[in-house]
Amino acid sequence: MTTAGTPGAGLRVLVVDDERPALDELDYLLRRDPRIASVRTCDSATDGLRVLREDDVDAVFLDIQMPGLSGLELAEVLGRFRTPPPIVFVTAHEAHAVEAFDLQAVDYVLKPVRAERLAEAVRRVIAGGERATSSAPDLQIPVELGGVTRFVDRASVTHVEAQGDYARLHTPTGSHLLRVPLSTLEEEWREAGFVRVHRSLLVAIAHVTQVRMDAGRCTVLVGPHDVELGVSRRNTRELRDLLVRRATR
Structure with a gap:
């Protein structure tokens, strides 16, 4: 072969x-x-x-x-x-x-x-x-807060929310605004296990703790605080595919 x-x-x-x-x-x-x-x-x-x-x-x-x-x-x-x-x-x-x-x-x-x-x-x-996530390098993201630049570990980001042309990174300890469009992060962070679950939302597969289906509506819980996030119908199948592979490897 x-x-x-x-x-x-x-x-x-x-x-x-x-x-x-x-x-x-x-x-x-x-x-x-x-x-x-x-x-x-x-x-x-x-x-x-x-x-x-x-x-x-x-x-x-x-x-x-x-x-x-x-x-x-x-x-x-x-x-x-x-x-x-x-x-x-x-x-x-x-x-x-x-x-x-x-x-x-x-x-x-x-x-x-x-x-x-x-x-x-x-x-x-x-x-x-x-596995895509196993080969992705650790990355620190520079964010600004009150004129001070801090570095956030990408591995700590549970989900990312679109805010106009910016993206808000959510971690267990807080959130940070990043001057990058969500579409750019979707492309660049796909290898690190981030998947779009809604037109304005990316989720880190590694932080998903539960998937819920109720009357055809899908939601996921992420992070140690079990933040509940809605999943659009068009993105539900891809999310389930990824979670099946994660659970069986």
Whole structure:
């Protein structure tokens, strides 16, 4: 097997799914990613295993529930390869996440698959499956208060709130205004585990203590004081995806 992410070369990936619409959709989305060199598809785990024994691939995007050999069973077989390819499970079922990560899966993507979520899975394959938050360096943020500049550890920030063109950093001991737009922090702090839960709010996944669903409305509790924050409907699924991965690694 070749090493994923070889400089100057795109990834050669295999997609295995017994449902043709899902297989075609993954094929289409992956081919649009400039980091992907080629995509092969199979509609059964048995055919996928045959391809993997004959050809080199850099990653496998694998459904779980399939007739005959399941995705989890195929992953167990691949784990006995001399150099197993990275595996990304793509499934409609959350229940198998623990088993998937026990098999050293790089990522666990829930259907229906969104392009940006799949792009994140590709990034994880290239990065060798490391958790984004584990590789992010510690950072101190300079903030001004009464003409005095103080430094706040980013790791202590529980959430960030938009205030016009500025952003307010919230920590367990107080809040600080930063002269940076929320959109800029969203991009720059994504690797450190900050995710948008509302158009005016970022949350640090590491500080989420509870998720609540009430009549279709989602809220999260963050920090040692359990501050309750609303999650928009459009951001609820991404938040749940991230929390599932965090809980199972």
